[in-house]
Amino acid sequence: MTDIIQLLPDHVANQIAAGEVVQRPASVVKELLENAIDAGAEDIKLIIKDAGKTLVQVIDNGKGMSVTDARLSFERHATSKIKSAEDLFQLNTKGFRGEALASIAAIAHVELKTKRPDDELGTAIEIEGSTVKSQEVTVTPTGTSVAVKNLFFNIPARRNFLKSDTVELRHITDEFHRVALAHPNIAFAFYHNGSELFNLPNENYRQRVVHIFGNKTNEKLVPVEEKTEVLKISGFVGKPEYSKKTRSEQFFFVNQRFIKSPYLNHAISAAFEGLLKDGYHPSYFLNLTVDPKTIDINIHPTKTEIKFDDEHTLYAILRSAVKHSLGQFNIAPVLDFEQQSSFDTPYSYKDKAGKAPTIEVDRSFNPFADEGSNSGNTSSKSTSARTSFKSAPAANWESLYVGLESKGNGRQEHDIEASFENNIKTETIFSDASVETSKTTFQLQQKYIVSTLKSGMLIIDQNRAHQRILYESFLKHITIKEATSQQLLFPLQLSFTPNEVNIISGLKEDLEHTGFVFSDVKEETITITGVPVGVPESEVSIILEQLISDVEHDVPDANFSATDLLAKSMAKSLAIKNGQSLNNTEQEHLVNSLFACKEPNISPTNRPTFITLSTDDIEKKFM
Ligand code: ADP
Ligand code: MG
Numbered sequence: 001m002t003d004i005i006q007l008l009p010d011h012v013a014n015q016i017a018a019g020e021v022v023q024r025p026a027s028v029v030k031e032l033l034e035n036a037i038d039a040g041a042e043d044i045k046l047i048i049k050d051a052g053k054t055l056v057q058v059i060d061n062g063k064g065m066s067v068t069d070a071r072l073s074f075e076r077h078a079t080s081k082i083k084s085a086e087d088l089f090q091l092n093t094k095g096f097r098g099e100a101l102a103s104i105a106a107i108a109h110v111e112l113k114t115k116r117p118d119d120e121l122g123t124a125i126e127i128e129g130s131t132v133k134s135q136e137v138t139v140t141p142t143g144t145s146v147a148v149k150n151l152f153f154n155i156p157a158r159r160n161f162l163k164s165d166t167v168e169l170r171h172i173t174d175e176f177h178r179v180a181l182a183h184p185n186i187a188f189a190f191y192h193n194g195s196e197l198f199n200l201p202n203e204n205y206r207q208r209v210v211h212i213f214g215n216k217t218n219e220k221l222v223p224v225e226e227k228t229e230v231l232k233i234s235g236f237v238g239k240p241e242y243s244k245k246t247r248s249e250q251f252f253f254v255n256q257r258f259i260k261s262p263y264l265n266h267a268i269s270a271a272f273e274g275l276l277k278d279g280y281h282p283s284y285f286l287n288l289t290v291d292p293k294t295i296d297i298n299i300h301p302t303k304t305e306i307k308f309d310d311e312h313t314l315y316a317i318l319r320s321a322v323k324h325s326l327g328q329f330n331i332a333p334v335l336d337f338e339q340q341s342s343f344d345t346p347y348s349y350k351d352k353a354g355k356a357p358t359i360e361v362d363r364s365f366n367p368f369a370d371e372g373s374n375s376g377n378t379s380s381k382s383t384s385a386r387t388s389f390k391s392a393p394a395a396n397w398e399s400l401y402v403g404l405e406s407k408g409n410g411r412q413e414h415d416i417e418a419s420f421e422n423n424i425k426t427e428t429i430f431s432d433a434s435v436e437t438s439k440t441t442f443q444l445q446q447k448y449i450v451s452t453l454k455s456g457m458l459i460i461d462q463n464r465a466h467q468r469i470l471y472e473s474f475l476k477h478i479t480i481k482e483a484t485s486q487q488l489l490f491p492l493q494l495s496f497t498p499n500e501v502n503i504i505s506g507l508k509e510d511l512e513h514t515g516f517v518f519s520d521v522k523e524e525t526i527t528i529t530g531v532p533v534g535v536p537e538s539e540v541s542i543i544l545e546q547l548i549s550d551v552e553h554d555v556p557d558a559n560f561s562a563t564d565l566l567a568k569s570m571a572k573s574l575a576i577k578n579g580q581s582l583n584n585t586e587q588e589h590l591v592n593s594l595f596a597c598k599e600p601n602i603s604p605t606n607r608p609t610f611i612t613l614s615t616d617d618i619e620k621k622f623m
Pocket of ligand 2: 029034035098100101
């Protein structure tokens with residue numbers, strides 16, 4: 001028998017990768033604009049023809065490339081932006097995968113011209129479908145120009161898949177808005193078929209917003225400024241009376257990167273509560289700055305998704321900052337900050353001195369208190385999200401635990417209670433073997449659940465673990481087509497764009513199998529009369545928005561399964577967030593439900609849900 005495995009030739013591999021990076025002309029626009037920004041350009045021009053189908057060109061006055069770099073820039077995984085895997089956690093640049101230019105060159109005709117400031121002459125390279133057609137020395141201004149012509153010339157199916165010029169131009173304009181809003185200190189110009197659509201000078205953020213969205217915008221804007229230890233917010237929200245039926249003016253930037261986050265979007269809606277007419281959405285243009293170490297940018301190039309270490313706190317700070325601004329500008333009628341718990345307001349962060357990294361101990365934790373009395377710092381929102389795994393059956397995996405075998409019957413619990421009473425007098429940090437054995441889990445940084453194993457310890461990522469649990473349970477419900485739903489007291493009306501309504505109606509049947517009941521799905525409104533048991537009404541819009549954004553971003557391919565996507569998306573929306581504290585019972589439920597799953601070790605998006613640390617590993621660290 002001969003061997004049958006062959007390595008794909010580079011140009012084929014590039015074409016496959018290109019399918020992921022480049023979905024439409026707007027993706028090329030995004031990649032090229034981001035490269036120009038990464039190159040330190042102060043002036044960037046975007047020139048397109050026929051909605052990008054014939055030409056997408058970006059000209060910048062950035063640092064340019066050497067002859068060798070110019071050639072290398074088209075190689076896959078060629079990047080000047082990261083050198084090792086560690087750098088991934090400290091990203092300050094937009095690009096980092098070194099895939100964009102190689103991918104684009106695989107499916108288009110590309111002409112590159114580039115020159116560094118100190119060089120006399122520059123380099124010109126022409127590539128067609130990954131093949132270099134020419135390379136020469138040329139006279140060209142400092143900076144880089146990349147012209148991408150005849151996109152998908154060699155993949156007719158993809159070319160036919162493109163929408164009308166109007167639609168493609170709208171996608172390009174959206175990308176342009178996002179990049180231009182994130183960088184008001186860079187001048188941008190944008191031309192389509194020879195006419196100028198935008199000409200934006202270097203300006204401040206307010207001017208940039210007004211230049212893009214029109215002069216009338218100026219009077220609508222309410223500034224939002226907040227600085228806490230974990231998060232800096234700056235930007236604007238629109239006054240409530242200017243809210244819109246669409247979400248076209250909603251922008252979050254995290255460290256100057258545009259992101260979509262239905263969860264944080266909900267924080268803003270919550271701040272506007274009571275101020276908006278039904279079906280209207282607030283405008284916002286908000287820049288969030290966080291330590292790059294505390295976020296995880298989805299490695300997928302086309303996704304505008306991001307994971308925060310502590311979403312729960314960000315939510316609270318954001319809501320409170322927006323509420324505060326609306327109040328200051330006399331927009332919100334009554335604001336009672338005293339009523340909020342200290343956790344909810346950022347002002348407690350303001351006066352706090354810098355804190356050294358510590359292991360957080362939940363002081364209110366009492367393993368022997370009954371469940372209800374132990375939830376002092378959990379919001380009703382989080383409690384309800386959790387109910388969904390409480391009912392999950394405990395798995396038969398207890399053998400993993402040290403000392404757990406003796407637990408789980410009423411009599412035993414009384415014994416422990418008795419011994420606890422005795423211990424109170426002598427309680428010290430280090431003593432108390434009894435407490436140690438009865439408390440089998442604890443929470444670290446409100447993010448990880450730590451538990452003991454016979455052979456060491458187990459560290460579970462609470463968010464990923466819960467996603468896995470919910471994902472499997474949703475999948476089951478959808479496939480066996482039986483779900484219990486809870487009826488809403490009043491029908492819930494949500495408004496969406498016609499396109500978004502289309503997406504939802506495409507998934508209507510599957511959604512009904514999870515427990516949703518729709519009484520009406522039309523043009524721009526969806527009316528819901530029932531939701532899956534355990535899903536609070538306030539989360540419904542987050543779930544549907546997340547779902548729409550997931551469907552819109554999913555790369556269409558053969559493996560696309562609406563059911564799977566729905567289950568993943570709902571699991572993501574409803575899973576316990578990082579930053580959410582869990583009491584001991586909840587922690588144990590989470591651990592047990594995780595190991596009752598079919599595939600406990602990975603999240604629905606294929607990330608590890610837990611790691612183990614053996615006693616050997618620990619011993620080694622003490623050597
Ligand atoms: P990435 O941006 O992920 O590094 P790209 O394929 O987009 O990957 O670009 C590859 C490399 O080419 C970049 O790392 C950069 O060094 C160089 N490059 C691309 N565009 C420009 C530009 N406009 N100006 C200067 N260098 C550029
Ligand atoms: Mg790039």
